Amino acid sequence: MVRPKKERVVGVPSSLSYFKPGGIPLRQLEETLLTVDELESLRLCDLEQLSHEEAGRRMNVSRATLGRIVREARRKVADALVHAKALRVEGGNYRITEEMRLFVCSGCGKRWEEPYGTGRPDGCPSCDSVKFHRVWKEEAEFPESE
Incomplete structure (x- = not known):
């Protein structure tokens, strides 16, 4: 089958x-x-x-x-x-x-989007770090100053 x-x-x-x-x-x-x-x-x-x-x-x-x-x-x-x-x-x-979800890597600072329904990403697309978190759209529009 x-x-x-x-x-x-x-x-x-x-x-x-x-x-x-x-x-x-x-x-x-x-x-x-x-x-x-x-x-x-x-x-x-x-x-x-x-x-x-x-x-x-x-x-x-x-x-x-x-x-x-x-x-x-x-x-x-x-x-x-x-x-x-x-x-x-x-x-x-x-x-x-x-609709897309926004993630930020704690290691390299890379921001990227993933569509809903695809599960948690395996790692940062830039540095492969698993230390990343989801950012809500409101936070993305007003990023913290560095």
Whole structure:
């Protein structure tokens, strides 16, 4: 029996449903399906330039799983660009979380965000220290002077 796929956490809901080459009506184009979680993997890895480990943590999947998701997403985007296909964005196994939790490392002072529902981080993404704490949004807006 195949293990069920783990639900991926998507931080930003996409209003994009189609992306297509200009000048050609959509009905005349072949299309490639890009799932919402694949689009999120591209956003995290290529746009925000996060490591696969950090992006996987945000999406609530392992580093290896994130690598497979982003590799497939890049293949699909390249196929659409090279062969002038429309990209249709929909589907996938995901849940949207727009709220983020803010953490601060006591060791190096790094501040970072994690989506709700992903559990406690393993360590600081900058120095791997486990000495970090959660900061509420009000505290983040008015940081203590150093």
